[in-house]
């Protein structure tokens with residue numbers, strides 16, 4: 515079986531009305547005439563996704579903050595970048611106890627934000643809640659724990675350790691400056707659907723900026739999710755004890771022995787009863803980059819990131835994405851080498867590898883040596899000039 519159907523423990527199978535809704539949608543989609551232009555199909559997929567997946571509870575509040583921020587910088591004729599950063603979760607339950615996550619800590623996004631601020635951009639930082647943030651990332655709670663940089667000062671005060679105070683002061687000043695000049699707006703998201711709702715709303719708000727608006731999509735976006743019509747409302751149960759109670763109303767009732775131990779003889783792995791396993795069947799997350807490029811922010815400068823683990827397909831996949839969505843730049847990176855090398859893939863230009871000169875020992879570069887044009891970290895001064903303040 516290549517794609518097994520989604521199977522929750524039987525007591526949580528979706529109720530009939532939800533199944534009916536899904537069937538109606540399938541029928542509706544199959545009614546679409548085959549000559550429907552691709553743009554209309556993209557619009558239909560967008561309408562369906564955003565009406566089926568509820569917006570995050572703070573969307574309206576975030577939109578109000580983003581609108582004010584964008585208008586403020588637009589009036590000052592300043593460039594503005596929307597940076598997306600961190601991983602997106604895939605909830606398995608509506609009242610979410612469990613979710614699928616990915617590796618991203620938000621280092622790329624938080625670091626890039628500092629560089630964009632340095633280059634004069636206002637930064638709207640759409641990030642995974644509790645992931646790394648610009649400036650504070652230098653002193654996180656995990657690596658480089660902030661407490662290690664402090665010591666007791668005179669009269670019960672706390673001060674930076676002497677050897678750390680120069681760097682800390684530098685970071686503190688940059689942070690204060692960004693905050694005091696209203697250059698940085700932080701908006702958090704958690705799940706993939708929160709992320710997509712927020713991205714669409716902010717991208718649409720950025721439309722009036724035209725090419726002064728840059729979208730820099732560094733978040734690690736889930737490719738698969740559980741659609742709401744197949745999602746359990748409550749915590750997925752690992753036994754059917756509650757089910758028997760619900761059926762009988764008897765707090766002392768227990769599942770019959772044969773109910774607990776139902777084996778499926780056709781099962782490929784019969785050592786655990788199928789009724790006790792959790793089989794998760796995920797749908798693909800619709801690709802909205804086309805909608806972003808053509809509808810949400812048609813004049814914005816759009817930079818996307820492409821992440822792979824297989825070095826032999828990275829550049830191909832990056833070029834494919836660029837050809838398909840017709841945006842401005844794809845930055846390709848590999849999970850294992852992402853901290854010190856990336857490849858820039860842009861229309862009509864050769865691939866351009868950018869490397870930082872230092873590298874963790876023992877990890878080989880994946881960039882073809884002769885194609886490397888520049889072996890330096892990205893210099894903020896090489897970014898486009900910001901508008902005069």
Ligand code: 9Z3
Pocket residue numbers: 600617618619620621622623731732733734735736818819820821822847849852
């Ligand atoms: C990236 O490729 C980012 O550079 C990383 C940064 C997530 C690797 P860290 O947060 O990692 O610094 O640890 N982001 C884009 C990943 C992504 O989901 N791209 C989509 C794809 O590859 C296209 S938008 O299909």
